[in-house]
Amino acid sequence: xxxxxxxxxxxxxxxxxxxxxxxxxxxxxxxxxxxxxxxxxxxxxxxxxxxxxxxxxxxxxxxxxxxxxxxxxxxxxxxxxxxxxxxxxxxxxxxxxxxxxxxxxxxxxxxxxxxxxxxxxxxxxxxxxxxxxxxxxxxxxxxxxxxxxxxxxxxxxxxxxxxxxxxxxxxxxxxxxxxxxxxxxxxxxxxxxxxxxxxxxxxxxxxxxxxxxxxxxxxxxxxxxxxxxxxxxxxxxxxxxxxxxxxxxxxxxxxxxxxxxxxxxxxxxxxxx
Amino acid sequence: xxxxxxxxxxxxxxxxxxxxxxxxxxxxxxxxxxxxxxxxxxxxxxxxxxxxxxxxxxxxxxxxxxxxxxxxxxxxxxxxxxxxxxxxxxxxxxxxxxxxxxxxxxxxxxxxxxxxxxxxxxxxxxxxxxxxxxxxxxxxxxxxxxxxxxxxxxxxxxxxxxxxxxxxxxxxxxxxxxxxxxxxxxxxxxxxxxxxxxxxxxxxxxxxxxxxxxxxxxxxxxxxxxxxxxxxxxxxxxxxxxxxxxxxxxxxxxxxxxxxxxxxxxxxxxxxxxxxxxxxxxxxxxxxxxxxxxxxxxxxxxxxxxxxxxxxxxxxxxx
Numbered sequence: 001x002x003x004x005x006x007x008x009x010x011x012x013x014x015x016x017x018x019x020x021x022x023x024x025x026x027x028x029x030x031x032x033x034x035x036x037x038x039x040x041x042x043x044x045x046x047x048x049x050x051x052x053x054x055x056x057x058x059x060x061x062x063x064x065x066x067x068x069x070x071x072x073x074x075x076x077x078x079x080x081x082x083x084x085x086x087x088x089x090x091x092x093x094x095x096x097x098x099x100x101x102x103x104x105x106x107x108x109x110x111x112x113x114x115x116x117x118x119x120x121x122x123x124x125x126x127x128x129x130x131x132x133x134x135x136x137x138x139x140x141x142x143x144x145x146x147x148x149x150x151x152x153x154x155x156x157x158x159x160x161x162x163x164x165x166x167x168x169x170x171x172x173x174x175x176x177x178x179x180x181x182x183x184x185x186x187x188x189x190x191x192x193x194x195x196x197x198x199x200x201x202x203x204x205x206x207x208x209x210x211x212x213x214x215x216x217x218x219x220x221x222x223x224x225x226x227x228x229x230x231x232x233x234x235x236x237x238x239x240x241x242x243x244x245x246x247x248x249x250x251x252x253x254x255x256x257x258x259x260x261x262x263x264x265x266x267x268x269x270x271x272x273x
Numbered sequence: 274x275x276x277x278x279x280x281x282x283x284x285x286x287x288x289x290x291x292x293x294x295x296x297x298x299x300x301x302x303x304x305x306x307x308x309x310x311x312x313x314x315x316x317x318x319x320x321x322x323x324x325x326x327x328x329x330x331x332x333x334x335x336x337x338x339x340x341x342x343x344x345x346x347x348x349x350x351x352x353x354x355x356x357x358x359x360x361x362x363x364x365x366x367x368x369x370x371x372x373x374x375x376x377x378x379x380x381x382x383x384x385x386x387x388x389x390x391x392x393x394x395x396x397x398x399x400x401x402x403x404x405x406x407x408x409x410x411x412x413x414x415x416x417x418x419x420x421x422x423x424x425x426x427x428x429x430x431x432x433x434x435x436x437x438x439x440x441x442x443x444x445x446x447x448x449x450x451x452x453x454x455x456x457x458x459x460x461x462x463x464x465x466x467x468x469x470x471x472x473x474x475x476x477x478x479x480x481x482x483x484x485x486x487x488x489x490x491x492x493x494x495x496x497x498x499x500x501x502x503x504x505x506x507x508x509x510x511x512x513x514x515x516x517x518x519x520x521x522x523x524x525x526x527x528x529x530x531x532x533x534x535x536x537x538x539x540x541x542x543x544x545x546x547x548x549x550x551x552x553x554x555x556x557x558x559x560x561x562x563x564x565x566x567x568x569x570x571x572x573x574x575x576x577x578x579x580x581x582x583x584x585x586x587x588x589x590x591x592x
Contacts, residue, residue, distance in 0.1 A: 057349055103379050112345055113376040116367050116535055118558070122337040123372055126307075126344020126352075135352070140344075152366075156334035160341065164329075 001044045003212040009079065010040040010212070011272040013263060014241055016075045022261045024071075024092040030251035032072035034176040034209070034236040038063075039076045041215040042141060048165045051081035054108035060138050061111050061127045065120020066145040066174060067101040068072030068253070073110075074098050076180070090133035102149060103203060118151025120144060121171060125157045128169040128229075150188050155200075161229040162201035167227045170219070171202075172207065176238040180252045197231045209234025242267055274293070284421035285448030287385060287520050291316040293428040294353060304432060305329060305345055307354045315355035315385050318505040339368035346378040351432055357391070357537045358384025358400035358441060366406055374413040381431045387417070387475060387537055388528025389556075389566040390444045396560040397549055403441065405533025408512055409508055413437040413460055415505040418537075419480035420450045423503055426457035434459065443478045443528070445566045450481055450501070456548045460507035468498035471584045472516035475526040476503045478566070479575060483526050486580035497584060505535055510542050517547035524552050524585045526565070526575050531555035548549075550590040552583050 004149065013036050021027030043049070047060045056096055064073045071091055078085045083097070090096035097106040100134050101115035112123045124142040144154065157272040161169055173193055177184050184191060194204040207214040218224065218232045239245025240251070256264055281478045298304040300561035305327045306320050310329060330513070331338045335356060350579045354361070361384050362369065373380045384403055391398035399418065407415055416431075416438065418424040424442060431438045450465060465480070466487050475483040488501035498520055499510055516523055523543060525536035536553030542549060554575050561569050570576065576581060 017278070028553070045344050061347065103375075105450075110461020112343060114369050115372055119340060119368060119372055122340025122368070123344040125337065126329075126341035127344075128344070130345045130350050131342065133326065153336040153340065156331070156337035157340065160331045160334065160337055163332075175589070207393070 003216055005218070006040050006044055006212045008039045008272065009044055009266060013072065013075045015081060015268045017072050018261070018268065019077065020071050020088050020091045022256055023089070024249045025255055025257065026073050026092055026253070028068045028253045029067045030178070030238040030245055031174070031176065032143060033172045033240045033242060033245065034238045035069050036072050037067065037210050037212060037215060038143060038172055038174060039072055039233055041212060043076050043080050043218060044113050046217055046219045047141070048138065049080070049109065054082065057153060058136065061124070061140040063111055063114065063120040063124050063142045064102060065114055065117070065142055066148055068116030070100060070102045073102055076267065077107070077109045082106065087106040093103070105169060117145070117148040118153040121154050121157040124169055125161050125166065128161070128166040129164055129181060131168050138161055139168045139170065139171045141172065142176070143174055145179070146177065146184055147175060147187065149190050149193065149265060151256055158197065158200045164244065165227045166225050167224060171229065171231045173231065173233050174236055175233050176236040178238045178247070178249045178252070185225045191241070193233045201226045201228065202231045204233060205234065207235045209236035210240055280525050282298065283448060285444060285446055286418060286421055286424040286442050287316040287444055289421040290352040290383065290428050291319055294393060295319050295323055297429065297432050298327065300518070301351065303348045303351045305352050305556050307331065307338055307342050307345065307352050309335050309356045309360070311356050313386065314357065315383070315522040317355065332422060334366050336365035336443045337358040339365040340344060342380045343372035343376060344377045346380050351379060351381065353381045353383055355383040357383060357398070358387035358451070359389055359398055360398065362403040362406050364566050369407065369413070370410050374392045377412060378437065379435060380437050383443045384439060385440045386393060386444045388443060389561060389569045390447060392561070392564050392566045392569050397564065401528070401530045401556045404505055404529045404535065407439050408538065413439055414507065415439045415441065416503050417441040417477040417505065418503050419476060420447050422449055422451040422455050423451060423457060426455055427503065430457045430459065432573040434506055439516070441477065447478050449480055450484065456550045460504045460509055462500045462502040462509040462512040464498060465501050468496040469520055470496045471522040471524065472520045472590060473524050473526065473584065474500045474516070474535065474539055476501060476505065477528055482570070482577050482579055485577035486584065489577055489581045490584055494582065495588065500537060502527050505538055508538050508542065510546070513539050514543045514546040515551045517543050521591050522550045524580060524584050524587060525554060527555045528570065528581055529555050531557055540571060550587050552587050554580065554583060
């Protein structure tokens with residue numbers, strides 16, 4: 001897909017995600033809006049994954065470490081063909097495969113169960129080492145939240161990835177500056193991320209995480225360097241695309257009222273034109 | 274099954290673990306080892322020398338160690354994730370829950386120097402909660418082998434077993450109890466001594482002490498059955514119920530807190546199937562004092578004499 005088509009897809013995923021959270025009466029809509037452009041670029045431009053062969057040993061691996069934004073992943077996986085699109089209606093319903101956090105034993109396309117923060121990157125390091133041991137060309141991509149980077153396990157994994165020269169591993173930090181309870185800057189301000197990651201021996205790119213051209217460019221093979229893992233610090237807005245949610249800490253897991261839902265949907269539909 | 278005649282030689286079960294791992298790795302390219310600066314204490318030197326690229330040492334970082342294991346399993350490997358049992362389980366418990374058990378990855382956790390093997394180093398280094406912690410997590414098996422033979426068999430079993438398993442190994446020397454051709458079966462207790470008056474149930478390094486206790490009880494006219502219950506999860510409910518029905522009294526012995534481990538697991542079965550008098554020997558809800566593992570086991574009533582005395586006391590409560 002070219003970047004124009006990717007933007008169209010991302011907008012479609014935003015609208016479906018918003019509707020799913022509204023209908024379910026729960027979800028993490030703010031963080032979903034910030035990560036959807038990244039997910040769209042990964043699934044429709046980068047990842048070698050096949051819904052007909054979800055466990056193909058040569059597939060690329062993707063981990064949504066910020067697992068609370070599972071709904072965005074489900075909608076993306078549905079667009080990709082990993083589950084029927086109509087199944088999104090079961091999000092959070094009793095016995096649905098679509099838990100509040102992704103589950104690999106239930107849903108094809110999910111690689112590891114996430115939810116507790118700081119788990120995805122260590123698992124991604126293990127995946128990347130496995131590929132290296134086999135001399136395989138498949139790659140591992142991990143998306144974390146910026147608040148999630150406060151978990152010490154991420155920094156253990158960052159050190160390990162550099163030590164093992166995992167140039168087949170890409171970390172994308174969804175840097176929307178807001179965590180559950182407050183702004184990152186008011187909580188435990190890890191920003192700026194780039195110098196810290198660089199100090200650990202990673203290559204680092206900083207991009208506008210809502211600019212599809214920049215996302216695609218950062219994920220291009222040309223931007224990788226042998227012997228170094230790559231971190232992409234994607235500057236994003238929580239609630240992106242919806243005026244009253246954007247950059248507003250209240251929308252971590254708030255559910256829009258009917259009026260708010262109509263306004264948000266109208267804004268997304270206008271943007272889609 | 275009858276236990277071997279008295280052995281004087283003591284075996285460090287880590288040697289059986291590492292020798293088995295190296296031997297299996299020769300024929301199975303998927304086998305890898307992951308450790309936390311614990312090459313020496315996990316006895317992985319031989320594995321490292323033979324397969325340096327297949328030993329992943331993440332340094333002192335247990336959470337990442339377990340996560341890396343899960344990632345390696347996702348990539349088709351069979352990772353043996355090795356570390357001191359206290360830190361492997363305690364520091365990485367959530368990774369064990371989410372990345373290994375809940376994600377159903379083919380990870381083999383190997384907790385070394387379990388129980389009070391690091392006796393003198395104090396309770397920070399004791400692993401006397403690991404059974405309880407891991408037992409409460411669904412979809413992960415737990416095995417504490419009793420000797421060198423069972424350790425080797427359990428390690429070979431784990432490599433072939435498709436799913437998460439926690440092997441709990443000591444570093445305290447134990448005599449060989451099981452015959453050389455012993456075959457390990459997950460979830461099956463083995464009766465290493467028959468008896469009808471009382472049943473002594475143990476695992477890990479307590480099994481040989483339970484056997485010695487049974488021998489001393491024999492001299493006093495009490496016939497004690499001894500079950501080696503290396504599988505805590507799944508547990509052999511049939512053998513436990515049979516022991517309750519046929520012997521009417523049960524003593525459990527474990528190098529673990531009496532809360533949440535072997536004794537608790539057995540009590541859960543006994544209360545539901547055939548309530549009989551029971552006594553759980555283990556660490557009774559305290560932080561142990563300084564001393565070697567052997568000293569501490571004696572201190573908490575788990576010398577062979579202590580176990581036998583407990584059995585005699587319990588017999589007074591039999592209906």
